[in-house]
Amino acid sequence: MIEFKNVSLIYPNSEQTIIENLSFKLNEGEFVLVIGQTGIGKSSILRLMNGLVPHHTGGILSGEIEVAGRSTRMLRPGELSDLVGVVPQNPANGFVCEIVEDEIAFTMETLGIPVEVMRKRVEEVLDLLALAPLRDRNISTLSGGEQQRVAIAAALVTQPKVLLLDEPTSALDPIAAEEVLSILHRLVNDLGLTVIIAEHRLERVIQFVDRILLINGSGDVQLGETREILLSSPIAPPLVELARVTGFEELPLTIREFRRSSVEIPDLKRTAKKQRGEGLIEIRGLNCSYKEESSNYALREISLEIKSGEIVALMGRNGAGKSTLLKSLVGLSPVISGTVKVLGRDPRTFTSKELISAIGYVPQEPGDLLIETTVGDECKQADIDNGVTSGKTFEILTDMVGPIPQSIHPRDLSEGQKLALALSVLLSGNPRAIVLDEPTRGFDYEAKRKLVKMLKEIAAQDRAILLATHDVELVAELAERVLFIADGELISDDSTATSLTASPAFAPQVAKALPDKGVLTVSDVRRAMDRQ
């Protein structure tokens, strides 16, 4: 179906090839996962398959790419749109229309498909993706998972043979992600569609895919059966890591396969950590709305306390009110009633300068905090803003992620480095608490490991950390306590071990594979086995 023959790609004014001498062949009706570190060229490979690279982005391409016998070299992406459907990394940026139904019909309109055919296909696709109840809704009012489904519907409606998805679950909560992936799985089986997906969170996808394309470097790729690749891949989901630790004849891809092998490990007795530290954040009976003067409650009767030295995770489905709660801590949410106290004061009374010395907030897009054109200038600016000795911010940054060239543009940093830079800018103001909104979007496992280490070090400096995230594996590694909110209400506030094992959707893979053992992560299992 798709064949790459000696493909190389380089962008003008760049000395590094993005892809070098790449050859592989994907068959019809396959579900293929593309994995590799961030910035290694996964998105470029997907975009090569429908000609967006190089026709839209520029770049010099050598070699030959054929999709169903058509060469992408001579065809514009639009001329492949009947053959290849694309779901971009951030579907919200790619929507052309405002209403769900119009958006789904858009590609067919541009291709000049007759109205009767269009109507039939729109109905089919709406049913296929369970979007019929949402057909008249404005897309901007939909949740992340629903938007993702609309984007898939819009791509499927031309009845393409190939569907390309770039990190389709990175913004979704575990339940919505499961929904989207099982739909894709069904499409492959029912329609014989070829699906190619790039994804970092392998624990969510490996059970569905047939083959994996592993990119080790610009020209070094491996294509093989899921098991074969994961056996030696440096990038592996917790379940595979677990199997490597406990020993296995055949690598398990699902929880069921692991459990069948009846591996025995001793119980890990968790010693409850003593609560120390002073209360930094205190919320009592908080009711919030989404917007000023709105009577719709985003949060209801929330009460909680966070002490210094604690790392607390805030979980819940898309739209449950996580961001509103985080924003209330920096005085940006419209409070209807109740109190929020940060270091004993209402955050709405802080001036900008007082705020940064109390609490640092990393928004969903850490780039919002950055203004300069080089990392060095950014750090210098933070030194001046926060009145610390010159070079302090850069020192914090180097402590966290090692040396970064000062002259590099913040935009060219990896997602992990960008977050580290935003964190250092805030930390130079010496806040007692740090709040992060969805910090691991687009992170690979390596970047996540570094983030865990970074945040643990920050918390050890007697600061409190609160982070909102969908990533259960991250929470299992990092947090001591988990707050769950659903529909604006705080439904649970408990230790990580208790919270994460309470519901299967939010349980980490290791806890599902080895239930009732008190283990959540692979390192827990290692510790339990060492004690034996």
Add this chain to the structure above:
Amino acid sequence: MQIHPAFFWIWATLLATSVIRLGDALFSSAAILAVLVLVQIVPKSSLRLDAFRLAVRLAILAICIRITFAILIGVPMPGKTLFTIPQVQLPEFLVGIRVGGEVTSQRLTGALNESLIFAALILIFGAANSLTTPTKLLKVIPQRLYGVGVAAALATRLTPQFAESVSRVKQAQFLRGQAARGFRSWRRIGTPVLEETMSRSLDLAASLEARGYGIMRTTTRYKAESWRGVETVALLPAIYVATLLPSLSISVLLVALVLFLSTLAPVVLR
């Protein structure tokens, strides 16, 4: 029934032509009035209020700038002196230009006239923009004008997102410990916002490209946008004023105002 997406743009072009052709303060004021009435009576759901507010601000800014400059700078003009402000002594080679000095009634009325025309034009197109759903407009632009279509889609789709980015980045800057103030704050907000808008534009353009926009010569409509007789009728008075109306007397002006208001027929009839 929906109004055809191109209706308000044609209407705006005709009205703008009239305003420029007649170049009259009273007529411009009447046009401004007509626009404001129109915006008031359309259903709230079909108006993008943010976009119109921006146009109103721009219009007010245009008037203020023009009048300030008229008072401060210019060549001396005859007429009744209203008041005098201190004059700056300029080097001799700038003969005929003065900064400060006497402000005459003629200068002021001239400036007022011009600024009203500016304001009317801004408001007319601002209203057309905020009354039309951008994506529907995209569909009535012929695909052969590929570049125009993409540009229109980008511009109209990204304006509201732009406003959202500005407020989000402003918040982020506050969180960074810098309350934004003055010229420097613009750079601090501008850099991330422009970068984001840039990458969003690229995403949207890539999406249009990947979805076959501009590839086929003939396109089809999922939901037909029909141009009905009532829309043509509603435009007739505007066409008359824009092309034929010879000169202005008060009575003609009143007629013109009534006629312009009749352009609202489709809105009312909907």
